[in-house]
Amino acid sequence: MKYEVVIGIEIHCELKTKSKMFSGAPVVYGAQPNTCVNEIDLGHPGTLPSLNKEAVVKAIQACMALHCEIDPLVRFDRKNYYYADLPKGFQITQQFHPIGTHGYLDIETSDGLQRIRINRLHMEEDTAKQYHVEEESWIDFNRAGTPLIEIVTEADIRSAKQAMAFVDKLRNILVYLDVTDGKMEEGSLRCDINISLRPENTDAYGTKTEIKNINSISNIEKAVASEITRQSALLEAGEEVQQATRRYDDVAKDTIMMRLKEGSVDYKYFPEPNIPPIQLAQSWIDQIKVDLPELPDARAQRYSSLGLNEYDIKQLVQNKALSDFFDILIIGVKNIKLAANWSCGEILGALSQKQLEQKSYALKISELRAMINALSDQIISSKQAKEIFPYLLKGESYDHVVTSLDVSQVSDESILKQLVEEVLNENSQSIIDYHAGKDRALGFLVGQLMKKSKGQANPALSSALLKTELDHRKP
């Protein structure tokens, strides 16, 4: 039998805010355990939440990028359950009135263009992180109270490829918005993927499983594909899929059962009494729209209008940090294509992703730009540029490197030969004079060549090359 795959995705995304969702404690990834906490994060008696405005702005930005309707009356609810990583014994979330609803995201795969509807986008707070060390469990409360948005799609996704494309595109958008750093491997973007199969051309949903703990974009496709294979094998064998939570094992390349879904927990949601409903002014929301950063699609369009090819555009746009680097580089650059080549080539090779993201490199973009312009003007050759570049990476200035390496003299024969051609073509009388034995003619031609090269041609080499070419042109 042929089966249709039905997939819905829930994404939890940590917001890149300075402080927590409901307390003034800082949000710092990788800080010493239990150092970014205050009495509110630890759920001490008598503490109250105060809403982080920056988090609301980021949630609204995400809503806008996903074409969601925004509820201007911001409300929060309590989700009640007991767990060691939940200090208050409830999580503050937006169960009844999510800030964003009815959005969508268009993705493109080899299946074509497809619209994935977004059911809801809501704000909430993260839990603490538990570590099980032998017999003990340790809790790091740094993560407790970190602002999150949860994005829930409709069950519109039909293949592993689409699932990956959706998360990849969504992640990139959120990174462009600076809403999150989007690192799946560090858990700042976590997706739960619900998968079920049903016979083609039927409406009823099959039994679904939920896959958690996927730590990279590429593993999404692998995880979903292997789960589809597993479920179809079960169905083909006439067996039933068990409703369960599974995880993807990178080594086994398969999904592994974590726990069976038993009767659902009653979270006893009710409105959070300590946060009164907050009416957002339309003008305030509108301003967020005006200030919205450039999104990947818009950036791709801009690059296209700059004349970059599809490949370069894709290379740049999918890596925001690189693309941001490129955008600075091209301010005043003479050859955009050359700048793109260098960005996607040497820069990507020389700088780590982390360096690009944190701008923690010694290289001065203005100096790279000077070099690219010189290259474009043929003042230096690409071979020379490759010699110069390592020094620029160390933070040296282009002029300094050029002087100290003495590469200001153009000694590249291919460049000089072209100049020789040009000079000779433009000065036919001098060729006649030269062959007539007038020594001054050679001097004149060398001078013309020097002028053309803005004084940077290697005079001896130029002279030799001129002589050789003049001999070729002996009438």
Next chain:
Amino acid sequence: MSYQSIMKNISIHDRVFEALKKAHDVQPKLNAMVSFIDPTSQLEALKPKDNTLPLYGIPVVLKDLVNMKDTITTGSSKILANYVSPYDATIVKKLKEAGAIIIGKASCDTFGMGGTNKTAATGPVYNPYDLSRMSGGSSGGSAVLVASGVVPMAIGTDTGDSVRKPAAYSGIVGIKPTYGRISRYGIIPYASSLDHVGFFTNNVLDAALTLEILAGRDDLDMTSSQRPVEKYTEACVGNVSGQRFGIISNVTDAIQNKQTMRQFDDLCQKLKDQGAIITKIHLNDDLMKAMLPTYYVIANAEATANHSNLDSLRFGVQVEGKDNEAIMMASRTEGFGPLLRKRFVIGSYALFTENQEIIFRKAQKVRRLIVEDVQKALSSVDCLIAPASGNGAPLIEDSQIDLLSSEYLVAENYMAFGNFSGYPSMTVPFGFDGILPLGVNLTCRPFEEGRMLNLAQGIEDLTGLKDLICEVKP
């Protein structure tokens, strides 16, 4: 003891240590204190400051729900018996800035949940006017410490009537301003949408001054109001002429005690003589009777979530267990008495998905109807008035109460409408039931504390019942 009389003592050291001594002396009789705070460091910090601070060197006590850094705050519970606060409540900061010296924590019903103070982990608090009678609750310890002249002001909290009722039973002033007027940050909650910070004083003017100090916006409490704080002391002139009082006849009709009603009628006559306009307001009887059950549903539902943080993993008295879940279970079972567990069960039950519409949401609707009824009443009068209870403080030993009578449902519990609505409400003494003090309750429109204090001042002037101290011989 009034602020004025304690300030006659020039030495702030003496003011504070005399209060501490009195607190210790009356402790065997009243059982009002849960813990004492060594005031030395506070006094040291205060000395270089300006002696014109409004509460310069005034000893005060906090209800045992108020966090003060490095002091024990038990909430009069077992589970927090060892809890040392890591932070100051906003009102503690404000009190310190005003020059007050905090000398201890006063007993209350566990987490403020009760109206008798009999559920405190340290046992009942006794009424100074008759030691066989209760202080009332939940802020009972705070009330009797002011009533017996230990301190001139004590902080309480009021979720149903937990400041106003014990104030009435103790012959002192008890006030809870509008919801959002005083920050709740740092106060162990009972039910967040109903909780108010309030306090006790010996006279109305002291209450006005205290409110000026405690009121104001706090960014740590999102429900606190941005409105500027008024000069309440200047409003407190006692002019009742032309002011419209609405007697809540549902309450007066339900009161059986003739002595109470005679004195209340006298008071109303005197107000009339001063030019006040007195009318009767009859609130919806069904809603008045529904008040207490509605209160229980909302308060317990919020409370069950509010106290879910008490899992003894990060603080609190921990009972051993094989894993986190076992520790939580054992600690909560051990740390909460049967009464508290019952409240949490009721609260959870009301919140279950299958019950939420018919219990919790319905209670919210009834709450809204009650508020609308009170709001309507306050559109035709400036102040709703009625005795705070029909009788003086009850005996501590369980008396026979008909839980379904109007006397109990209406006359003894109507003041929760001030919590449902968040409207400012206070009680001041107006007479006696035998030797037991009686209080009259005033409720005004939101943020009209100035008006309310002025009217209360008028009543105080007419009755002459101010600065009542009931000394307790050790």
